[in-house]
Amino acid sequence: MPYIFDELEDPIWRMLSSVKRPSRYAGGEWGADGGLAEGKERSSICLAFPDVYEVGMSYLGFQILYNMASGIPGVRVERAYCPWPDAEAYMRENRMALGSLESGRPLSSFDVVGFTLQYELTSTNILTMLDLGGIPLKVSERGEKGPIVVAGGPGAFAPEPLVPFFDAFCIGDGELLLPDLLSFFPARSREDVLRGLAKTEGFYVPAFHEGGSVRRRVLMDLDGGFAPSGMIVPSSEIIHDRVGVEVFRGCTRGCRFCQAGVVSRPVRERSPERVAGIARDLLVMSGYDEVGLVSLASCDYSGIERVIDLLGPDLSAKNFRLS
Ligand code: SF4
Structure with missing residues (x-):
């Protein structure tokens, strides 16, 4: 029987009728425009939260960074969350890649995939998201193509257990680190980006680290720093719904x-x-x-x-x- 709406030809729409809480994967929320309404894309970043949508959407840090990145000329910013096991099973069964909520772009097609490490219990979800997103799990298995996978947040202060999986760690306040990270794009090669980051304060790049400690970036003046003028409003209930x-x-x-x-x-x-x-x-x-x-x-x-x-x-x- 033919579908009534063209949208139902889209595999995402078919998945929505097969999983619990389909709003987790639907996207289209108020305020989630991803920036770059017009002009040439200079860089793209997917903010990846290694937990389900209603947990990740309650995280204020990503609301701030999303609003900030979407205001940088030439930057496209989108989001991805870890699918619940029912959606993960559906995606694996149907060979669907984990993509962003905004456009469905697979994680592997972004310049940067930026995870936040809020608590260690979600470390295995990071591996699930990388795998579903089409990104080789280990840094050593990644070729010249594909995104730079970075991590920030409190977990980045103890990075060594996750060194095999991340190209770089961002140490300190995201409002200072994000513009520096995106300034390396467009880039000639992954190595150029990583070598540049290794010389930039606040970034730990295990492959090019020359010893010594990494200085944390601290935004001392909150009034003088970036303040969000917009936010993404979820279209279904989340944990901190305000x-x-x-x-x-x-x-x-x-x-x-x-x-x-x-x-x-x-x-x-x-x-x-x-x-x-x-x-x-x-x-x-x-x-x-x-x-x-x-x-x-x-x-x-x-x-x-x-x-x-x-x-x-x-x-x-x-x-x-x-x-
Ligand atoms: S330092 Fe502050 S946030 Fe940490 S446990 Fe004490 S009161 Fe709570």
Whole structure:
């Protein structure tokens, strides 16, 4: 029987009727335009989150980097998440490659695939995504073609267990590292990019590392740094289903056992005026009615009362909620 809609000829659409929570793979969310509305593509990056959609879409870091990359001229930015086992089985059975949500491009066709290492339990998901995306698992098996596979986030501070699988590690704040990474494209060869990154502060490139420690890149002035003016609004429920605005980095408590507190030192606060401005912009742009103040310990934010004062009129007049 012929399909009623042409879309049903697309293998992705056929998969959607066979898996749980098809919205995980549908894409098309508000704000997910990937940048590069016009002009020539100079570089492409796929932000890859090694967990399912509703977990990955709750990660504020990718919202910031996506918004930032989509504003860089010539850069195409897209996203991929780890499929749930039912979708993975369907893809393997039907020989489908893992592609981005925006265009379905296989991971292997991007210039850069950038994973975030939020917790070690997802390490095996990274291998699943590389394999499904058509990228050889090991650096030693990758030829001249194919993307540079990089990793950032807290897990990149202890990179050695994952060295066989990543071409480079990004150490520090993504707002500083991402533009430097993309500046190497278009490139003559993978080796040119990796040699260039190895000489750039904040990048650890195991194949070309000449010894010594890698200095972490730290964005000291959050007010002066990049602030997102847009976000991707999921079309189905996710775990943190609201606008998120980062109020500070680091943590005032300094618990000795805490990796997150140590790798994000020192404490750097965003001003209440900036926090309120970003919150207002994103609430209007997204249609959400709730904004969360995000950090490692937001109750320690010294500007919290001022933010409430500044947002108060909007909170009461428009029934916005603050969490
Ligand atoms: S994030 Fe929590 S555990 Fe870590 S230093 Fe801050 S208060 Fe301590």
